[in-house]
Amino acid sequence: MRGDGGKALGAWACDELAAAAGPVCVLVPVGSLEPHGPHLGLGTDTAISEACCERAAILLEDAGLSAAIAPAIAYGVTDCARGFAGAVSIPAAVLSAFVRAVVAGFLASGVDHVALVNNHLEPAHDGAVRAAVSDLSRAKVSVSCPLSRRWARTLDAEFRSGACHGGAYETSMVMACAPDLVDDRIRQTLPEVAVSLSDRLSAGDTDFRAMGLARAYAGNPAAATAAAGHDLLDRLARMVVTEVTEALAKAAV
Secondary structure, three states: OOOOOOOEHHHOOHHHHHOOOOOEEEEEEEOOEOOOOOOEOOOHHHHHHHHHHHHHHHHHHHOOOEEEEOOOEOOEOOHHHOOOOOOEEOOHHHHHHHHHHHHHHHHHOOOOEEEEEEOOOOHHHHHHHHHHOOOOOOOOEEEEOOOOHHHHOOOOHHHHHOOOOOOHHHHHHHHHHOHHHEOHHHHOOOOOEOOOHHHHHHOOOOOHHHHOOOOOOOEOHHHOOHHHHHHHHHHHHHHHHHHHHHHHHHHHO
């Protein structure tokens, strides 16, 4: 394993980045400021993306790339959580413009590839991230998000059910990577909320309360474990590595 895997971009000197061995990949964690029930912090999605990037960077370094983790994009389209304290949503067009500017800046600085790693799963948010780079070469930029059917099927049963907002799926990962964001006393008392967000969104609901998420979570947070979280983060890291290496393989053709 190479020593710089998982190193924050802000800790690299410019000469160090310019002299990095192998293709240089910058991983950009994308998240949101959004309620995830009474037991998880508002920065849940961002924390998951950051942890995913840390693990993916180590794997990319092992594959011969130089990988650095950029500061997170920690605000997004969070319309479904409107009305709950702490929900901060920005317009999709604003998010797209900002993401596009960040990616363009990295590419102009000589970075070989920018990987956008998104774990805020509101479809409009994912769409805005993808729209930002839709006309750029995949060799230069990739988007990794478990909403993609290819990756969704590699995750746990709760995620595949769609009842996975602040439930066991996300809570397990936060317990593994940022336990300070979890109120474990409250977590253990929460009843399961068997509401599939994917089904409710397909039915036209765009508001957590209208979907039946009275406390801004769905799924079964009481069933979460740190061990399950480590496994899920490893799976998400492999998603990122695959997206990046496939994209760079296209550049080599």
